[in-house]
Amino acid sequence: MAFNTGLSGLRAAAVDLDVTGNNIANASTVGFKSSRVQFGDLYANGFLSGGSNPVGDGVNVQGIKQSFGQGNISFTDNGLDMAIEGDGFFVLNNGGETRYSRAGQFTIDKDGFVVNNQSMRVQGFTADGDGNLSGIRGDLEIATDNLAPRRTTNLRSDLNLDSRESVLESRVRDVGPLAFGDVNGEQFEMTYTDGTPAYSVDLSGLTTARQIADKLTTAPGLSASATTTANLGLSDADVAAAGFSFELRVNGAPLQLDTSNVSSLEELKAAINDSSDTAISAAIVDDGTGNNVLRVSHNQGENLDITYNDGSGGASNTVSETGDINVTGDRTIAGVTATGGSGNNFVTEYGQSPIRITNEFNPQDQRTYNHATSTSIFDSLGNSHELTQFFVKEPSPGNGVGVSEWSVYLQIDGEMVAGTDATPYTARFDQDGTLQSINGDASGEIVITDWVPKDKNGQPNGSDGPPAAGATVVTPIPDPPTTSAFVLSLGETTQYGATFGVDDQRQNGYTTGRLSGLDVSSEGILFARYTNGQSKSLGQVALASFSNTDGLSAVGDTSWVETFESGQPVIGKPDTGTLGGIKASSVEESNVDLSGELVNLIIAQRNYQANAKTIETSDAVTQTIINLR
Incomplete structure (x- = not known):
């Protein structure tokens, strides 16, 4: 009997060594769950009694049980790595066979499916084209095509x-054009609504429209400009005549013009525009009756005297112009009144001028x-x-x-x-x-x-x-x-x-986008990030739990399959019910306590040696009996 008892102890100790060695070997295996051996003693007994021999028959290995306790979670640089915090298993499709695992080292295969290292496809709840999650379970797939644009509505x-x-609206009064002769010598006073002191303007003793414009511009709220324009009733034939002559004076000073070779209005216009005085210009315009006339202008309002002989042999023609004044006044001006002289023209014109929005x-x-x-x-x-x-x-x-x-x-x-x-x-x-x-x-x-x-x-x-x-x-x-x-x-x-x-x-609009990255939420939802700044749900990882986790059957590759003892799986979304949450870019390490396993290894070795000693002692006793003579 001692031989059998020792032999059973050797067998049990060997199994203990195997399990402990397996735990140590998988101390760095992601998602691995450690195992321990469960022993039971053996006694002989009869059919209706406990037997008459109280001495035990040795030891029996009743089972090897895995510990599904939580392992430590460590971060990785893979965005698709996932760790389960709490209860649950990943659901994997192994070519039609359903497996369950805690190892969350995932990647994408050539077809765009999320798979583990053994090319098992991860199961989850799929999403439609707009990113709306459904309750339909299938293989999680990452669409790598471009995200279609969406117009702004x-x-x-x-x-x-x-x-x-x-x-901001500015209202002004446009006054003019005022003829030089109508305002020359006027005196008037302006009053204001914004507290500006009243201002007097004296236009006496001025000789040109430009001087009047400069004087008016000195008044607060007024801006004035002057232009002198003379229309000459000349024709091409007049200019081409043998005796044609032309003289232009600005404020009495002759303007140097070369008209010796002109033979048409166009050439005369060009000769005036080529003069050294850039304020002088000439143009051929319609006088309003269908006839073309030569218009000579001084854009600063100086006096013009033009004398010409059309070659007909008669007296010379002289045209004298003193210019017109245009005035703009802003809406801060309360009124204009005459204080000396006639003053009626400007005062009347200002009061009757329309208000115009300038900005x-x-x-x-x-x-x-x-x-x-x-x-x-x-x-x-x-x-x-x-x-x-x-x-x-x-x-x-x-x-x-x-x-x-x-x-x-x-x-x-x-x-x-x-x-x-x-x-x-x-x-x-x-x-x-x-x-x-x-x-x-x-x-x-x-x-x-x-x-x-x-x-x-x-x-x-x-x-x-x-x-x-x-x-x-x-x-x-x-x-x-x-x-x-x-x-x-x-x-x-x-x-x-x-x-x-x-x-x-x-x-709500966006341009087209290319896939730039993936994110995983604590609920296990896979979000695709695109280069246009948009994101879209691609699916949600499914987790499974069992009534009797210890009833699962380990089949290698850090995975388990359902058995009769485990019961059917309850599959749901992460972080719901009793299911744990998802930690992205992380993996669950093995729950093997390496220091404890090394101690167990010593104990298993001692047990093996002790059982071997039992056999050795039994052999010595037996040999003693055989040697009796």
Whole structure:
């Protein structure tokens, strides 16, 4: 009996050594779960009794049990590596056979499927083309084709327009042209509404229109210019006549002209334009009756005296001009009154002159708008275009109490859209700075229906254009869009006494993109990142749990298969129910306690030696009996 008892001990110790050695060998295997041997003693017994021999028959290996405790998690440089924090197994497709593993070292094969080192495909919940996850389980696949572009159908701008801004509109009075003789010698006084002291102007003793213009320009709020123009009734025949002569004097001083070889009005015009005085110019114009005349001008308003002989043998003709004055006055001027002399001409003309807006909106002139902001939008081909919004503060309607108005202009790639080249949109705000409406629409939406996407040369680029004339455009733009129409939403725009700022500006379009990277969330969702800044869900890793994890059967490659004892798997999404979460760019290390295993190795060795000693002793006893004589 002692031989059998010792032999069973040797067998058990050998198994213990094997299991311990296997644990030590896999101390660095990702996802490996350590095992331990379970022993049981042996006793002989009868069918109806416990037997009469209380001495044991040795030891039996009852089973080898794996420990599914959590291993340490370490980070890696592979974005597809995953570790499970908590309960659960990855579900793997091994050519039709379903396996379960805790080893999350994954990569992508040539067909785009997520696989482990043994080319088993990782199972998960698939996503549709728009990145919406489904409940359908299948092999996770990474699409490597380009992300199709999406046209802009909605742009939301949350802005604050500074209520402290002043109205930029400038109103001026244009006075003139005033003839030199009508204003020469006048005296008048100007008064102002902005506190500027009254100013007197004396036009006495002046001899040219230029002097009068310079005198008027010295007055605050006035700007004046002078021009002297003389029309000469000459024909080509007059100039070509043998006795033709021509003399031009500026303020009495002769101007050097070479007219010796001129034979037509064109040649005479050229001779005047070639003179040394750049303020003198000549042109052939229609006098309004269908006849061409030679117009000689001095653009600074000096006196002109022109004497010419048309060759007919008669007396010379002399034309004298003293010039005209044009005056512009801004709206700060309260009034003009005569204080001496006649003064009636300028005073009368100023009072009757129309008011003209001088700084009408011009996107090229920053002085004609208060605020502007730009953002990129995209056409159906994914081409980027720049949309600029301009905001111009307008005079408050009515008495200006409790309401403010701003004009909104829109421009895409330098071209005005939404009809704002002719009529801007009107944004109205209440006394609290809240947007009331845009053109009476309380939603604050502007629908752009006239945009034609163009290339850099200003030609249509082949993408979808505006809707057909008369077509109804509803908001929001339904999917799939078929035109370039889009909605600009300004519903969250405010008008507070704070600096202009863009709080939020987002649009739903983007250009085409190439796959640039992958991210995995704690829920096991695979996100594809593209070069256009977009991301899309490609699928979600599936995890499985079992009622009896110890019932799983290890089949190598750090994987297990379902058995009758394990029960059927419960498959779900990570971080739901009892399933653990996913740690991206990480792996779960082996849960082998190497120091403990080395101690177990010593114990197993001692057990083996002790059982061998049992056999050795039994052999010595037996030999003693045999040697009895």
